[in-house]
Amino acid sequence: MQYRSSWMTEELDVFREQFRKFLAKDLAPHAGKWRDQKMVDRSAWRALGEMGALLPSVPEAYGGLGASFAYDAAVLEDIESVVPEVTTGVSVHSCIVAHYILNYGSEEQKLRWLPKMASGEFVGAIAMTEPGTGSDLQAVRTTAQKQGNSYVINGQKTFITNGQAADLVIVVARTGGPGAKGLSLIVVETAGNEGFKRGRNLDKIGLHASDTSELFFDNAFAPADNLLGNEEGNGxxxxxxxxxxxxxxxxxxxxxxxxxxxxxxxxxxxxxxxxxxxxxxxxxxxxxxxxxxxxxxxxxxxxxxxxxxxxxxxxxxxxxxxxxxxxxxxxxxxxxxxxxxxxxxxxxxxxxxxxxxxxxxxxxxxxxxxxxxxxxxxxxx
Ligand SMILES: Cc1cc2nc3c(=O)[nH]c(=O)nc-3n(C[C@H](O)[C@H](O)[C@H](O)COP(=O)(O)OP(=O)(O)OC[C@H]3O[C@@H](n4cnc5c(N)ncnc54)[C@H](O)[C@@H]3O)c2cc1C
Structure with missing residues (x-):
């Protein structure tokens, strides 16, 4: 008997048939080039956006399809089966970054960022890991100090997926004292942000098409209302x-x-x-x-x-x-x-x-x- 995932629907069948053809015809032929250049072209993000494959489980009002996580699962499975070069980046962008904004962002933040992420105009990253801490997230040292209507961010992150491509980075930063309660999530837009610098695209043993980077914050700027959530300390x-x-x-x-x-x-x-x-x-x-x-x-x-x-x-x-x-x-x-x-x-x-x-x-x-x-x-x- 042919097994069928319980969350599959006829609508998803139709979408997946088209999607797999698109992946094989429009993306797979470029995978070798992306591995060589150590990152995926922006045109691929745009094409995925046009297919409705980015942010499918985000409401239509913010550029998504208004579907459930089942759609994300289908997209990830098909990408992994046909062009695995794209899986990690899309997973971070669609299944992680977008959902922080959707779940904790204000209406204004959602309208500002999600439609651009859904179309592939913006690529998202999340920066938790630092050279000195990965598993122990409570030990994050990057700071975000409030100065007037802004945050001034200082610190270093590493191993950040989509780090080279990112237009928007959710930064885990310390807005308060030590420990878990001092952490907040702040969205940093990278364009024209002078205190923000991308480090090298790191050399990895695998995942060659997925860019993984160090990121440096040296008095990087974010408006105070780029904080995710109503108050500091919820990160x-x-x-x-x-x-x-x-x-x-x-x-x-x-x-x-x-x-x-x-x-x-x-x-x-x-x-x-x-x-x-x-x-x-x-x-x-x-x-x-x-x-x-x-x-x-x-x-x-x-x-x-x-x-x-x-x-x-x-x-x-x-x-x-x-x-x-x-x-x-x-x-x-x-x-x-x-x-x-x-x-x-x-x-x-x-x-x-x-x-x-x-x-x-x-x-x-x-x-x-x-x-x-x-x-x-x-x-x-
Ligand atoms: C390709 C790639 C992409 C990544 N993408 C991102 C990203 O997009 N954003 C991001 O923030 N991070 C990202 N990371 C970082 C990744 O999440 C961390 O590398 C991971 O969480 C482990 O942290 P660490 O490297 O500091 O290892 P460490 O925390 O130093 O751990 C080293 C070893 O010690 C073990 N260890 C640690 N603590 C304990 C404990 N309490 N008990 C038992 N064993 C323990 C670990 O399991 C591991 O085996 C990425 C990493 C890679 C390599």
Whole structure:
């Protein structure tokens, strides 16, 4: 029996058919160029915006489609299956940054930024991590001092996805004393902001088309009303509230990647022969793929349930953390084993499985490391 995700609808079927064709025809041919230049062209963001693939779960009044997170999940799955080069950037932009603005922004802020993000005119980033702190977000040192009607921001961020492209960065900054209660989220627009500087586009082992940057704030300016939320000091709580959606987005991508790895490896091992027969006829090959196909299905069913929970507004941190760590762990294992089944060709850049192997590795680290996921789950025991 063909499995169908519980959150799929006929409307989504129609959208996805068109969307996959668009991805294959209009985006996939440019993926190599984007990997070489270490970032995706702005024209791709614009094209995704025209397709309605950016911010689908934001209300129409702010440029979105007024759909649920199921639409985001569908977009992420299709991108991951066809042009995984774009997954991380779009996930940060659509599933994370836009939702901070939607959930905590004033009406004026939403109208100012979301339509531009939906069209791809603006690319969004979120800057939490600093050279001295990643997992321990309460130790953020970047400061935002109120001076009249402005914030003056000083500090350094690193590993920021979309950092080179970003027109808008949500900065986690200290507006008060030490600890979680001193943190706020402030939107910094990058155009013409003299105190804002982008550092290098960092050299990574994988995700070559996704720009990842250091960002420097040296008396960078933001109007006081770029604070997200009614008052200062809510940043940490806002982060904790939004992280389940970020973590589920990573799990959605992980499942799509596992399924793709099994599909590509099945095709390859049917074609490639050794000792006079297709590789898939060796029991080891068939059993390994059978195991991975099973795990991908288990991951999918769990993630589909999480998507339903999120759409119902009921996904909790513990469950999202389970989805993030387990699916990313399985993604890495699957990519490794599928590469092995390709033999030497699996180590060659021209075979997608090689890139899937290196690209998968970050999934266990960003969005909260898998160790932090287990800490969060363990607290519920
Ligand atoms: C490609 C890429 C893209 C990224 N994109 C973004 C982005 O867009 N925005 C952003 O803000 N950040 C981003 N990050 C940063 C990422 O979220 C952090 O790297 C991650 O949270 C880990 O922080 P860290 O690197 O400082 O590691 P550390 O916190 O120093 O952790 C190092 C190791 O110690 C372990 N550890 C830490 N604390 C504990 C503990 N209490 N118990 C057990 N083990 C522990 C960790 O699990 C890890 O294994 C990105 C990173 C990469 C590589």
């Amino acid at each position: 940490f709580v806002q982060l904790m509230q939004q992280l389940p959606q970020e973590r589920l987005s990573l799990a959605v991508g992980a499942v799509a990647s596992m399924e793709r790895a099994v599909r590509l490896t099945t095709e390859y091992t049917k074609e490639r022969k050794a000792f006079g027969k297709p590789l898939l006829e060796f029991q080891n090959t068939a059993f390994k793929l059978a195991e991975r196909k099973t795990e991908a299905m288990i991951a999918r069913v769990f993630v589909d349930w999480c998507v339903q929970q999120l759409v119902a507004g009921e996904l909790d941190t513990v469950t999202a953390s389970m989805a993030k760590w387990w699916c990313s762990q399985k993604q890495v294992e699957t990519a490794d084993e599928c590469l092995q089944l390709h033999g030497g060709y699996g180590y060659m850049e021209e075979y997608p499985i090689a890139r899937m192997f290196v690209d998968a590795r970050i999934q266990k680290i960003y969005g909260g490391t898998n160790e932090i996921m287990k800490l969060l789950i363990a607290r519920s025991l």
